[in-house]
Amino acid sequence: MHIAPDLQLPSLPEVTLRALEACHQDANYRKISEIVAADTALVARILALANSALYGPATPIRSIDQALLRLGTRRFHTLVLTAALRQLLFELGGDEWQQLRDFWRHSLTTALTARALATLTRYPEPDEAFMLGMLHNIGELIAIKTPATEAKQHYLDHQSDIAAELVTSWGLGPMAADAMRYQQALPSELRDAGHLVKLISLATRLALSDAAGIAAAGTVFGLNEELTREINRRIGHEVTGMANSLGIPLDEDYSGESASRKLKQTILRQAMASQALNLADISGETDDILAETVNSLTLITGLPALCFGHAGDNLVLLSGTIGDIPELAVTAKPGGSVLTEAFISGLPVSLGERPPTVLDRQLLSLLHTPSLLAIPVVSDGRCPGIFALGTDNEQLPTTLELTDIFARQLASVLASRTGPDAKATTDGKQLDQEVAQDRLRRQVHEVSNPLTIIRQYIYQLRSRLEDGDVQEELDIIRDELDRAGNLLLQMSHTDAPDHDGGSVELNSELESLARILEDSLFSDDNRDLTLKLGSQSTQVAAGATRIRQVVINLVRNAAESLPENGGTVEVRTASPIWQNQRTWVELEITDTGTGIPGEIRDALFSPVTSTKGEGHSGLGLSIVKQLVDDMEGIIACRTGQEGTTFRILLPAASHKNNETD
Numbered sequence: 001m002h003i004a005p006d007l008q009l010p011s012l013p014e015v016t017l018r019a020l021e022a023c024h025q026d027a028n029y030r031k032i033s034e035i036v037a038a039d040t041a042l043v044a045r046i047l048a049l050a051n052s053a054l055y056g057p058a059t060p061i062r063s064i065d066q067a068l069l070r071l072g073t074r075r076f077h078t079l080v081l082t083a084a085l086r087q088l089l090f091e092l093g094g095d096e097w098q099q100l101r102d103f104w105r106h107s108l109t110t111a112l113t114a115r116a117l118a119t120l121t122r123y124p125e126p127d128e129a130f131m132l133g134m135l136h137n138i139g140e141l142i143a144i145k146t147p148a149t150e151a152k153q154h155y156l157d158h159q160s161d162i163a164a165e166l167v168t169s170w171g172l173g174p175m176a177a178d179a180m181r182y183q184q185a186l187p188s189e190l191r192d193a194g195h196l197v198k199l200i201s202l203a204t205r206l207a208l209s210d211a212a213g214i215a216a217a218g219t220v221f222g223l224n225e226e227l228t229r230e231i232n233r234r235i236g237h238e239v240t241g242m243a244n245s246l247g248i249p250l251d252e253d254y255s256g257e258s259a260s261r262k263l264k265q266t267i268l269r270q271a272m273a274s275q276a277l278n279l280a281d282i283s284g285e286t287d288d289i290l291a292e293t294v295n296s297l298t299l300i301t302g303l304p305a306l307c308f309g310h311a312g313d314n315l316v317l318l319s320g321t322i323g324d325i326p327e328l329a330v331t332a333k334p335g336g337s338v339l340t341e342a343f344i345s346g347l348p349v350s351l352g353e354r355p356p357t358v359l360d361r362q363l364l365s366l367l368h369t370p371s372l373l374a375i376p377v378v379s380d381g382r383c384p385g386i387f388a389l390g391t392d393n394e395q396l397p398t399t400l401e402l403t404d405i406f407a408r409q410l411a412s413v414l415a416s417r418t419g420p421d422a423k424a425t426t427d428g429k430q431l432d433q434e435v436a437q438d439r440l441r442r443q444v445h446e447v448s449n450p451l452t453i454i455r456q457y458i459y460q461l462r463s464r465l466e467d468g469d470v471q472e473e474l475d476i477i478r479d480e481l482d483r484a485g486n487l488l489l490q491m492s493h494t495d496a497p498d499h500d501g502g503s504v505e506l507n508s509e510l511e512s513l514a515r516i517l518e519d520s521l522f523s524d525d526n527r528d529l530t531l532k533l534g535s536q537s538t539q540v541a542a543g544a545t546r547i548r549q550v551v552i553n554l555v556r557n558a559a560e561s562l563p564e565n566g567g568t569v570e571v572r573t574a575s576p577i578w579q580n581q582r583t584w585v586e587l588e589i590t591d592t593g594t595g596i597p598g599e600i601r602d603a604l605f606s607p608v609t610s611t612k613g614e615g616h617s618g619l620g621l622s623i624v625k626q627l628v629d630d631m632e633g634i635i636a637c638r639t640g641q642e643g644t645t646f647r648i649l650l651p652a653a654s655h656k657n658n659e660t661d
Contacts, residue, residue: 009041009141010090011083012104013259014246016042020084020266023077024408030065032076037064038242040107040134040141044166045083046071047131051171061171063127066632084267090145092256099144101254105239106207107134112235114203120231121195121221124576124583124652129199132172132179136200138163160184187219206232273406276300282413289414290377290385291319297387297406301399304367306388308339315343315386322366330359339363342374343386348400348407349374352393363388375403379411503653506538506573506585509547514571517552521559526566529555534574538585539653542631547650553624554589554646561593561644568592576652584634584649596639604637 019035019042036042043064050067061067068076092100111133118126139159143152155162163180179200182193187205190198202220205213209232217223243250247259276296282289287309294307298321306320310332317328330337334344337359342349351360351372363372369390376386387407391399514531522529540547551571558569568591575585596604605625624646628635634649 008086008145009044009138010092010100010145011039011041011087012100012246012248013087013256013263014248015039015104016080016084016087017259017263017266018246019080020263020270023080024270024405033064033068036068036080037111037130037134038108039104040138042080042083043131043134044138045079046076047170047172049075049079063125063131065127069632081267081270084263087260087263092144096144097255097257098253100141100256101248101250103137103140103144104248105243105250107137108242109235109239110134110136110200110203110207112238113206113231114199116231116235117199117203117206117221119581120223121199122578123195123199124578126581128176129196129203132167132176132196132200133203135167136163136180136183136204138166187216190220206235209236269402269405270409272300273402273409276406277409277413286384286414287318289410293410294319294387295321297389297403300406301389301402303399304369304390306363306366307385308388309385310343310383315339318385320366322368326366328362335359337363338372338374339386339388342376343383346376346378346383348376348404350391350393350396350400364390373399373403375407377407377411377414379414384414502543503539503541504544504547506540506547506587506650507533509544510551510571510573513548513551513555517555517559521556522569524566527559527562528566528568529559530568530570532570532572534572534586536575538573538575540585540631540650541653542633542650546627546631550624550627550648551587551589553621557621558589558591558593558644561591561596563594567643577649579634579649583652585652587648587650588645590643590645592643594643595641596637596644601639605635 015035015038019032019039022032022035036046046064046067047061050061050070061070071079111130114133115126115130117123118129123129137159139155139162142162143155146152146155160181160183163183164177167176167180168174175194175196178194179196182190182197183201183204185193185197185201187202190201193201198220202213202216205216206228207213213232214225214228217228218225240250248254276299277293279299280289280292280296282292284292290307290309294305298305304320304322306322306325307318308315308330309318310316311329313332314329315332317325319325330339332340332343334340335357337357338349338351339359351364356364356372360372364370367388367390369392371391371393373389373391373396374386375389376383387403389399389403510531510533514529518529521527555569555571562569570588570590572588572590573586574588577584577586605621625635628648628650632651636647638645638647
């Protein structure tokens with residue numbers, strides 16, 4: 001029976017609610033990842049999308065963190081919302097709710113156990129083990145939402161094959177598929193199996209907390225009974241804590257009806273806010289959008305509203321739903337009113353029982369209501385506008401939730417139109433031009449690097465030749481390279497996505513680059529480039545093009561930082577390096593220069609004004625940071641009067657890291 005890779009599966013409504021709440025509050029991706037990773041249905045949806053053809057040929061996603069980084073925050077928010085909408089289509093009965101809760105508990109227990117075992121036995125990708133633990137029994141989840149008895153039994157009887165088929169369709173690789181396929185193998189059959197297969201099989205057994213699982217731990221990994229029981233105890237405590245935080249009862253009858261009703265109300269409020277915004281004209285500048293959307297706010301709340309924009313040191317009344325709008329400008333500084341308090345704090349503020357200030361009384365008079373609620377619109381860390389809503393203090397929690405959703409969606413619209421540089425430009429077209437110019441500047445910088453190396457190599461070649469005619473021809477080539485470089489610099493400062501994937505042996509790349517770099521950048525007798533390459537394999541999960549860009553940028557910067565009396569640039573590698581439960585290859589580039597100036601240190605990996613003179617854009621380190629991020633690596637810098645060191649950790653190619661098998 002063929003299984004579609006993009007499954008529509010039920011989740012516990014409490015988990016979906018918490019994920020929606022995290023998205024609504026713009027939580028960081030780590031927090032969102034922790035919530036999503038605890039639900040098999042959401043994990044399946046994310047993997048299907050992140051590894052789909054939509055993202056072209058790219059490195060397969062092997063953890064939820066990687067998937068969220070690839071999808072981006074906005075696309076992920078949409079995915080969670082659509083997943084929540086689909087939950088409303090599942091009609092589960094009492095027994096099915098119980099089955100869903102028990103499924104969630106067992107999946108999470110297996111996943112946490114798999115990660116703990118991976119860390120204990122030094123498997124290089126603990127997050128991959130966790131993810132496969134969440135997916136190992138996905139056939140049972142398919143069975144829960146399947147009404148036909150015969151089909152339901154088929155899914156239950158073929159869980160291992162179903163999980164293997166799905167992880168294969170998501171591009172997770174043959175080892176992941178084998179871990180699913182052989183999860184029910186006997187412990188005696190696993191002694192010489194692959195590391196990942198042993199992890200998942202043992203984790204599924206330990207999740208049952210029975211004597212057979214304890215015995216299997218000794219057979220598969222040689223773990224003693226005391227340690228294994230401690231792992232089980234700790235994982236059980238962790239699952240209970242997560243269930244309590246989500247409001248999921250583990251030791252009593254469970255029904256998701258109440259949480260489903262709350263989920264439905266949350267979705268309806270978000271849909272209402274989104275639809276109301278769609279009715280407004282959001283094609284103008286920020287103040288025009290704010291003024292226009294006040295009608296939408298009144299539409300969904302049924303309450304009169306005023307809209308204030310932020311101009312200089314004042315809050316200026318832009319529009320309202322109260323008839324004629326008077327001219328009103330008030331100070332944006334703290335003054336005790338509901339309006340200024342909400343503006344300063346960035347949080348909704350209700351008048352409630354507090355004594356009103358004069359400004360509060362003025363607004364109450366305009367709105368003709370007994371109470372007042374101020375809702376700020378916070379976009380990219382600033383507050384371009386604020387709504388004053390007339391209320392009667394009844395249904396205040398519902399009004400607060402609905403208006404807060406509306407304000408956050410409006411802030412998202414403003415952020416997507418203006419970006420982080422909204423103070424400098426509020427015109428969408430102008431911003432697009434600036435983004436395109438920035439991308440082009442980065443391309444120009446990358447083209448300039450090889451041109452510089454070629455030019456300097458020609459200079460060295462010219463000095464070795466005695467034939468005047470050849471020297472003259474080389475001078476012409478140098479002049480043309482200079483002209484090409486000047487033309488590039490004269491261009492305005494959209495790079496295509498780099499799909500340079502695969503793996504590469506870092507030491508080999510460095511050895512290939514060293515001769516060219518020595519001839520072009522270290523030709524003077526008082527400048528040296530030294531390589532200290534590790535003896536172990538330095539195969540990294542990255543493409544050669546990106547590696548070369550990073551090395552050329554950093555070595556070129558290091559060479560140019562050396563004083564006139566010379567110095568040394570050292571390139572060093574080491575592997576394997578274990579950090580943050582992953583295996584890395586370390587690359588260090590050290591110079592004996594005078595260190596990075598303070599004004600550059602303060603914004604080290606951001607585009608800056610270069611201190612190296614004409615012809616340098618100050619983009620090198622920002623490009624290096626982006627390239628390292630794209631390779632899912634880590635970069636750090638240490639600098640002082642005795643020189644600078646850049647340390648980079650690159651993910652080791654996974655197929656090289658199964659030493660413990």
